[in-house]
Amino acid sequence: MSKPKQSTRASSASIQERRKAQLQRQKKKTVILLTVGILLVVVLFAAMFVLASKNTGSPGSPASPVSFPYDKLPRLGAADAPVKLVEFGDFKCPACARFSGEVKPQLVEDYIDKGKAALYFVNMSFLGPDSKTASFAALSVYHQNSEAFWKYYDALYANQGDENTEWATEDFLVELAQKEKIDIDYNLLRKDIKERTYADELADDNAIAENNHVTSTPSLFINGIKTNEPFNLEAIVKAIETASKAVETE
Template sequence: MNASRRIALALIAAPLSLGLAACNGDAEGGEVAEGEALDPIAAPEGQQWTDLVQATDEEGYLLGNPDAPIKLIEYGSFTCGACASFVQNGVDELKEDYVNTGLVSFELRNFDRNGIDTTISSIVRCGPDEIFHPLADQVWTNFDTVMTGVQSAQLEGVENLPENQRWVAVASETGLLDFFASRGISRNQAATCLADADAVQGLSERTNTTADELGVTGTPTFFVNGNRVDGTTWDVLEPVLQRAGARSE
């Protein structure tokens, strides 16, 4: 087993930070330029912008108008309480009031802090692109339930299993197979995705490499039009989107 896989597996059983403060990051943000108020952009006939999603080259999933003038990117960890708080308190408003106008696109990229993140990141990609955001939201909406399963799991010795069984065992012991089975990803479907250890670890390494290139050190980290937002909550992010032009005069 290579060093990166040993580290990822070792982190599975590490204590998880469940508070609402930003998770393991303290990078400072920049200033988003103020733009003119923009008129809404119509979605394709018969659709809403929130119906449209596409995978990106950076392993993210972009929701909304791919040509939106205001581009929002979030790096999020599935085991981060602050990320969960953002979904529980702001993501619905973000989608309905900003993404659906066609003015803001929302790309979610995973940042894996531990092996549980790696497991969940792989499962939410088991289905079609369109269900990535809903599944991710389900994890954070039910954060306490998911983390209770994780913290009560017995994961000692998982690193000694054959490679095609390790991540499946993690998902089974933590209750994640059952959690996603009730939300459209069957146990067999999830197990098949997780059995490919090279794909699982490769995904984690690629997503974190992309984050490193942008100086992401914690979650959630937001970028608006390439500028890091100095804050982690919807109350901070919404005025930034408005300043960039997603507002009415």
């Protein structure tokens, strides 16, 4: 009688082993399926991100160039120039003074004077209270004599005070215009500074900066596309040439 019992026990143990092996195979399949599912989800989201990046971009990217109100901005060069350069600057910004002294003259010589490009300026007054004061003065000059704006622009940067002090006072700004013989009414300049005549226009300029995620000065856009290297003349020249060719093929 003992032999059948041993056979039954052996049979039961075999069944349990088969069940364990079956459960292990099912677990492995479940793990594999979960892993594949996770990978598919990751790939799907990555593809969606790449597609979204191609279709939409931040303002100033090649996918989403900025459309500026060019006719309302100070302009150096021909209005019909095929390449439009837009500088965001703060008259208290030392880096902007460097741009004015090093980069702008080269752009003027190689492109602006030849009618290939025009330079536009957007006030971005954020470094101090007198950033706004300087912008009020510059806007007053612009509205009195648009051609004199750039001479005053250069004078402001060339005579820039310390970034951490309030040097752009009403007296300083008027006296600088007189010293440089800027062809405007100096009494009107003082009045415009004192009464903040162009406060709304300055607010519009700062809004252009904010709406297009401009957070530092100088920032340079070339036909609506932002360059991340405003001091790299080689990169700027390449971007200008690319923009020029794109206009030609339109």
